[in-house]
Amino acid sequence: LERSLEALARCVDAGKNSALGLSNFTSTLIRTAHQIAPISAVQIPFSLAAQRAEEDIACCEELGISVIAYGVLAQGMLSGKYTPESSFPPDDRRSRLPHFQGEAYRRNIGGVQRIKTLAILSRRTAAQIAIRWVLDNPAVSAVLVGAKGPEHVEENVGALGWRLELRDRQEVAQHFAVRH
Numbered sequence: 001l002e003r004s005l006e007a008l009a010r011c012v013d014a015g016k017n018s019a020l021g022l023s024n025f026t027s028t029l030i031r032t033a034h035q036i037a038p039i040s041a042v043q044i045p046f047s048l049a050a051q052r053a054e055e056d057i058a059c060c061e062e063l064g065i066s067v068i069a070y071g072v073l074a075q076g077m078l079s080g081k082y083t084p085e086s087s088f089p090p091d092d093r094r095s096r097l098p099h100f101q102g103e104a105y106r107r108n109i110g111g112v113q114r115i116k117t118l119a120i121l122s123r124r125t126a127a128q129i130a131i132r133w134v135l136d137n138p139a140v141s142a143v144l145v146g147a148k149g150p151e152h153v154e155e156n157v158g159a160l161g162w163r164l165e166l167r168d169r170q171e172v173a174q175h176f177a178v179r180h
Contacts, residue, residue: 001029002036009037021068027059034063041066041141048115048133048176049074049099049108061139070144072134073127074099077108080116080126084109111175118168124158129172131159136169 011017019040022033033039042060046053046069053069060067073079075094084106088095095101099108115126122129134143147153164172 001033005033005036012037025056027056030056030059030063030065034065039063039065041068043068043070043144045069045071046134046137046140047072047074048078048111048130048173051173051176054137057137057139066141067137067139068142068144069134069137069140072131072143072145074108074130078112078115078126078130080112080119082109082112108176111172114172114175118172122168125155127152127155128159129164131156132162132164133169133172135159136164 005020008017008020012020020037021041021043022030022039023043024045025033025042030039030042042056042065044053044056044060044067046057046067050071057067059065075097076082077094077099088100098104112126115129118124119126119129124132131143131145134140145156147156
């Protein structure tokens with residue numbers, strides 16, 4: 001890590017890169033890396049279904065590092081398109097993800113029902129609520145959200161320009177599986 005970051009820092013100094021970023025680093029490694037070379041951004045998986053990253057995000061906030069969240073819709077789960085009966089074949093990566101398995105999946109689908117209720121009450125979509133929940137974390141600078149077509153892009157953009165009430169943010173988060 002030290003040699004790699006030192007080499008990348010030399011690239012920044014030479015004007016070949018404008019900044020350094022990391023992906024999937026824990027808070028311990030983020031701190032270590034930031035001591036070696038200034039880190040500008042960290043890409044972290046973060047969503048209602050994957051809240052474990054809050055410690056890593058807090059570390060970035062403390063160090064002044066931008067957070068780019070990915071997996072914000074938890075591979076489509078938080079958009080509301082799956083049911084308790086949905087299943088995923090072995091060649092589908094969702095079959096291997098913890099938030100799509102067993103009791104965690106059942107609890108997460110229950111949480112999605114709460115998102116859907118909040119979406120109806122606020123005249124939003126479930127995807128917009130899930131994206132907004134991530135964006136409302138003050139340390140998150142940007143989210144990476146997939147879109148299969150223009151309609152998804154338009155829907156996702158609907159998560160901008162408003163905020164969730166704190167009570168709604170807290171209430172919806174508690175309905176998801178234990179942090180992992």
